[in-house]
Amino acid sequence: MQLKKLFAEQVESVNEYEREPVPKSEVKGFKSFVGMVSGEHIAGTEFVIGPLFVLHGAAAMDVFWGLLIGNLLATLSWVLFCAPAAVKTRTTIFYQLERISGKGIVTLYNSVNGLLFCVTASAMIGVSASAVGIMLDIKGPGLNDLYPTSPLWVGIIFAIGAVITVVATFGFDKVSKFANIFAPWMPIIFFSAGVAMLPQLGVTSISDFFTVAEEKIWTGVPIDGQTKYTFWHIMIFAWLCNSAMHLGLSDMSIYRYAKKASYGIASAFGMFIGHFMAWLASGILCAVALQMGESNPSPGQIAFMGAGYAGLLCVVIAGWTTANPTIYRSGLAVQGLFPKLKRWKITLIVGCVTTVLACSPAFVSKLDQFLGVYALCAAPIGSIVLADIFIFPKIGLISNYAEKKKSWLNYSVLLSWGLSILGSYLFYKGFDLDFYFFAAIPGWLLGFITYIITAKLIQSKADDKDVELENLSVNELN
């Protein structure tokens, strides 16, 4: 009873400023962001993505240059777009979008985003479960499986989902503290696992590495049934796999707490440790698994092979530290739909939905495709919000139009969002592309341009109407 009361007091006291700017007294230091983003981008799913490049037959040099340039572009996207927008408004993307587009659009966006976040977090839970399954000797699904393998495995999913949900319910502060504890340790496990497995592939000195990498790890030859990944696939994937967060601005939820916009550079820690070193390390582990005859390894199996029980712990915790902020973000998205409901109650519901979704391993095995769809749908909203915050005041257009006009629906946002998704889909089909991510940047740019044009048309039409109304009332008075 006492515990219940304590929990209620704790969660009721959490104020996350969902519908107001974060006050200056609440801003956090640089270190807080380093811990948060390092933990978030060193996820259990790195044990899925690194192997994907191996299975899809990427060549060694394509992987190195693709990851280097792609991660640099991703970091710049946070530094130049997301963090400046967050620090200028100090609001979440959800609340900012509501001010720009009205309740109508934001309801649709929040529903889409809330669901997409749930699916991402469910993949993290699935990856964590693959490690717990090995500890308990329960066979989990492999990287190519689409359905759960046993009721016991589903039980593991529910146990992990419960822990993650409770931590996320306590809000940003607790999520950040949880991630901080593991942030320095996780990259060391990934690094250790990759380096320790190199002799198994025949690498005994640093000078051997590139020769073996080309011959045995990133060979340039895909395994049967997989498409070929080139430099462009790797670069665009590294840049845009988190596009909903940087170009799509959903990380405004985090960076609105930053003292300065330059804190966006903290994301480099997540990118170059999590999406460079960890992807290379898990690629090495996958090559060893393939050499040992395991063609469908689970993330847990790969981690256990490379680092034993410490590796399994790493997969579980890496899954948690990413799923936590993702569920937190999803809670914020759904909060926009039910502003009167407490955020912790919403996060609890979102956590339960995520846990149920996690029972399907399809979200893990199709992770790259799912992230591509996510990028196409969510990223254009970021370009619309950026235009509204930074471009509109310079060209004399009204920012936060829906809020000022007390409008439920800003048609220029609806039109530009719809056109950008349609445009990127047509681009994908028209050029017969094999990767959704290739269409994400054209869609993002289309959203930016069409929003400025449609807003100009709609706002000038509204101005004409206002003038007509003014003239009418003057004539009536006369």
Added chain:
Amino acid sequence: MNLTKHLLKPLSYFGLAVTLVPCILVFLGEMNIENYKNTILVGTSIWMFTAPWWINKE
């Protein structure tokens, strides 16, 4: 004596070192895989039991 500064924090970093060094020894052929896995588990345990006491208080 400040227990955190003089004992827990150095112990945490020692745990990280115990987690990091064995992979290099395996790479150099100075340690076998089983010993490597056991040693990094010890390093991990040291980090996990000591770091939570100070890492969020700085």
